[in-house]
Amino acid sequence: MKTAGKIIGALMSAEGKSNPYPIYRQARELGPVTQIAPEWFLVSTYAEVREAMRSSAYLKNRYSSVDESQRAVRRSHRSIQIFDESVLLQDPPEHGRMRKVLSAAFTPRRIAALEGKIQQVTDQLLDMLAERASAGEAVDFMEDFAVRLPLTVMCDLMGVPRKDWRRFRPLAQDLNAPLEMLVDDTQLAAADAAAAELDEYFSALIELRRADPQDDLISVLLAEADSEAGQLDLRELLANLELLLVAGFETTTNLLGNALAVLFNHPEVRGGLLAGKYTYSQFIEEVLRFDAPVQHMIRSAGEPGMKLAGVPIPVGAELVMLMGSANRDPLRFPDPDIFDPARPDNQPLSFGGGAHYCIAATLARLEGVTAFSRLLARYPRIALIGTPIRADRHGLRGFRELPVVLDR
Numbered sequence: 072m073k074t075a076g077k078i079i080g081a082l083m084s085a086e087g088k089s090n091p092y093p094i095y096r097q098a099r100e101l102g103p104v105t106q107i108a109p110e111w112f113l114v115s116t117y118a119e120v121r122e123a124m125r126s127s128a129y130l131k132n133r134y135s136s137v138d139e140s141q142r143a144v145r146r147s148h149r150s151i152q153i154f155d156e157s158v159l160l161q162d163p164p165e166h167g168r169m170r171k172v173l174s175a176a177f178t179p180r181r182i183a184a185l186e187g188k189i190q191q192v193t194d195q196l197l198d199m200l201a202e203r204a205s206a207g208e209a210v211d212f213m214e215d216f217a218v219r220l221p222l223t224v225m226c227d228l229m230g231v232p233r234k235d236w237r238r239f240r241p242l243a244q245d246l247n248a249p250l251e252m253l254v255d256d257t258q259l260a261a262a263d264a265a266a267a268e269l270d271e272y273f274s275a276l277i278e279l280r281r282a283d284p285q286d287d288l289i290s291v292l293l294a295e296a297d298s299e300a301g302q303l304d305l306r307e308l309l310a311n312l313e314l315l316l317v318a319g320f321e322t323t324t325n326l327l328g329n330a331l332a333v334l335f336n337h338p339e340v341r342g343g344l345l346a347g348k349y350t351y352s353q354f355i356e357e358v359l360r361f362d363a364p365v366q367h368m369i370r371s372a373g374e375p376g377m378k379l380a381g382v383p384i385p386v387g388a389e390l391v392m393l394m395g396s397a398n399r400d401p402l403r404f405p406d407p408d409i410f411d412p413a414r415p416d417n418q419p420l421s422f423g424g425g426a427h428y429c430i431a432a433t434l435a436r437l438e439g440v441t442a443f444s445r446l447l448a449r450y451p452r453i454a455l456i457g458t459p460i461r462a463d464r465h466g467l468r469g470f471r472e473l474p475v476v477l478d479r
């Protein structure tokens with residue numbers, strides 16, 4: 072039996088990043104909540120992850136739980152500061168204020184209006200894949216499709232010129248490093264460099280929109296930031312635009328890659344989809360459970376005297392909530408290691424929960440369903456060619472490369 076500390080080490084190893092699921096099983100065997108360090112706990116079961124995510128007694132902003140010297144360190148890294156100043160890491164009342172402003176972009180009506188655009192972009196990308204494949208070029212599903220679909224949708228929604236898309240994947244990958252459980256100095260330096268480049272990019276774009284407003288999210292949010300009674304200031308605007316860009320595509324990119332890998336590893340699922348045995352929505356929901364693009368989130372205890380699964384949690388202590396493990400908890404999902412789109416009452420925790428529940432879950436699901444229904448209608452025999460390469464991350468789980476042949 073492993074100790075909790077060894078479990079963290081195992082999850083951070085190359086093997087653990089490639090396949091964390093056997094390690095999660097060991098974590099659950101230690102108990103729903105295990106202490107790793109005096110102020111650090113691992114939460115690995117469905118009921119407990121859900122409870123902590125939904126409880127307002129667990130906070131998101133790590134400024135609230137760290138001492139002044141640590142705060143100064145956090146502030147000295149622009150990459151960390153971007154997340155700290157964005158909606159993702161706010162607590163009430165700032166969280167409610169920011170979330171309300173941003174939510175305007177993700178109403179069901181606005182998302183439904185994007186459906187046609189998502190179909191159109193999907194079809195254009197599939198055309199491009201076909202052209203490249205017929206010219207004998209190798210096709211990387213990640214770079215040539217999974218990155219471009221959500222990135223194009225995000226660029227159009229926000230008002231970021233599509234032509235700049237190539238810059239964003241490496242920048243997002245670097246910027247996201249501080250969201251990992253452990254981050255080293257080299258990764259942090261790369262994250263800060265990416266943050267500086269994104270700051271410069273978005274500051275310039277903000278000035279362009281100020282001079283010439285458009286019908287896009289940047290212009291709407293900028294008008295809010297520039298107005299006297301505005302509910303967002305300019306620093307917050309910058310942080311949230313950068314968060315939206317990276318949260319809005321890398322997660323969805325990974326959903327698409329993880330979904331395709333499922334089809335390669337489970338041929339019966341492809342057959343089931345093509346035969347109409349289950350819907351594409353069921354398929355995407357089961358991918359979200361089986362191989363979640365976001366594997367963990369952090370919360371900290373906001374009040375004295377808190378307990379989770381009977382374990383006392385000191386005020387300020389941090390909880391690593393392993394959603395990837397919760398989604399494989401046999402107490403919630405019978406035969407959790409079996410991929411079964413027909414699973415009844417399938418409610419994975421992959422979009423989080425409570426007040427911070429993913430603001431764009433509907434959009435992400437729509438992109439997943441549209442992408443796979445059209446991809447399989449056109450290339451039902453799409454197959455892996457060569458070796459898939461996983462990204463070197465635990466928190467944001469996905470592939471770096473997924474080489475494919477469209478029609479075998």
Ligand code: HEM
Binds near residue numbers: 319364423434435
């Ligand atoms: C499959 C794709 C996606 C996954 C798995 C995902 C997952 C998540 C998770 C786990 C959280 C945190 C919840 C928490 O702390 O409780 C979150 C929050 C968030 N997501 Fe997503 N997300 C996805 C797509 C998107 C997209 C497409 C956008 C933007 C267009 C987006 C924007 C956000 C924002 C702004 C938040 C912060 C909400 C808040 O703190 O109130 N996400 N997402």
